[in-house]
Amino acid sequence: MSGVTLSIDGPTASGKTTLATGLAEELGLAFLDTGVTFRSLAYALEHEPVEKLRTELGSLLVHQPEIHHRRRGGGIRQPHSVLFKGEDITQKIWHSSLDGNLKSISQDQACRREILLLHQRIVEKYENIVAVGRDVAVTLLPRASLHIYLTADQAIRRERRRAQYRDFGDRSLAVGPATARDLENRDAIRAMPNALEIDSTYSPAPVVLTAALRGLRRYAA
Numbered sequence: 471m472s473g474v475t476l477s478i479d480g481p482t483a484s485g486k487t488t489l490a491t492g493l494a495e496e497l498g499l500a501f502l503d504t505g506v507t508f509r510s511l512a513y514a515l516e517h518e519p520v521e522k523l524r525t526e527l528g529s530l531l532v533h534q535p536e537i538h539h540r541r542r543g544g545g546i547r548q549p550h551s552v553l554f555k556g557e558d559i560t561q562k563i564w565h566s567s568l569d570g571n572l573k574s575i576s577q578d579q580a581c582r583r584e585i586l587l588l589h590q591r592i593v594e595k596y597e598n599i600v601a602v603g604r605d606v607a608v609t610l611l612p613r614a615s616l617h618i619y620l621t622a623d624q625a626i627r628r629e630r631r632r633a634q635y636r637d638f639g640d641r642s643l644a645v646g647p648a649t650a651r652d653l654e655n656r657d658a659i660r661a662m663p664n665a666l667e668i669d670s671t672y673s674p675a676p677v678v679l680t681a682a683l684r685g686l687r688r689y690a691a
């Protein structure tokens with residue numbers, strides 16, 4: 471299949487990255503996790519003022535989406551590497567001490583605009599790509615081949631995240647209910663003709679992957 475673009479949205483720890491990785495491996499897609507940009511900027515905010523991050527985002531931060539994902543470091547999610555001022559910070563962006571910065575970056579509309587421009591430049595480079603994160607269906611890939619909204623009960627999402635990070639010290643564990651933004655995005659995706667909603671609460675990852683591939687075949691046919 472060529473010209474395959476997929477967007478995956480959904481609340482925290484619903485399995486977006488897991489599904490995207492499976493799809494990327496199965497279909498040979500590039501993989502962009504937009505949450506990584508937000509987390510990288512939360513890290514960068516420790517070192518640079520937000521004004522500089524906004525205006526020099528493109529030169530400060532370099533994403534390296536991988537065509538064939540490799541999970542490194544024993545289960546901690548590291549979808550692709552990211553450089554900040556030339557330094558590989560992939561390992562450093564998953565820490566609860568950055569949660570306050572993460573909130574500031576997420577709520578800064580000027581920052582969000584610059585992040586979107588950065589992501590648009592990245593996706594333009596790839597004919598086949600899966601992008602993950604809040605609002606990617608609406609803002610980044612509105613013409614994707616398939617838009618997936620992935621859900622799971624909050625208690626299950628929290629448990630999965632705990633298990634994922636159990637052995638890795640102080641990592642960000644916050645898993646709240648679906649936010650107003652999550653629900654807004656879900657409703658926007660539901661209104662799209664080529665959308666697929668998957669509840670993974672009782673479905674293991676391979677079942678979710680199969681459902682997504684089936685959905686893609688239906689819409690790509």
Ligand SMILES: Nc1ncnc2c1ncn2[C@@H]1O[C@H](COP(=O)(O)OP(=O)(O)OP(=O)(O)O)[C@@H](O)[C@H]1O
Nearest residue numbers: 481482483484485486487488630634670673674675
């Ligand atoms: N269908 C599933 N069944 C059971 N466990 C799953 C399933 N999907 C993902 N997981 C596990 O749940 C955890 C969270 O998954 P993942 O990191 O893919 O979620 P996410 O939505 O990308 O999270 P975030 O909101 O931080 O971006 C991981 O440990 C993953 O292995």
Ligand SMILES: Nc1ccn([C@H]2C[C@H](O)[C@@H](COP(=O)(O)O)O2)c(=O)n1
Nearest residue numbers: 504505506508572576603604605606
């Ligand atoms: N397109 C996006 C991606 C991420 N965010 C926010 C949401 C979270 O607070 C944070 C980290 O995302 P995660 O790694 O958990 O997917 O970034 C957003 O607002 N828009």
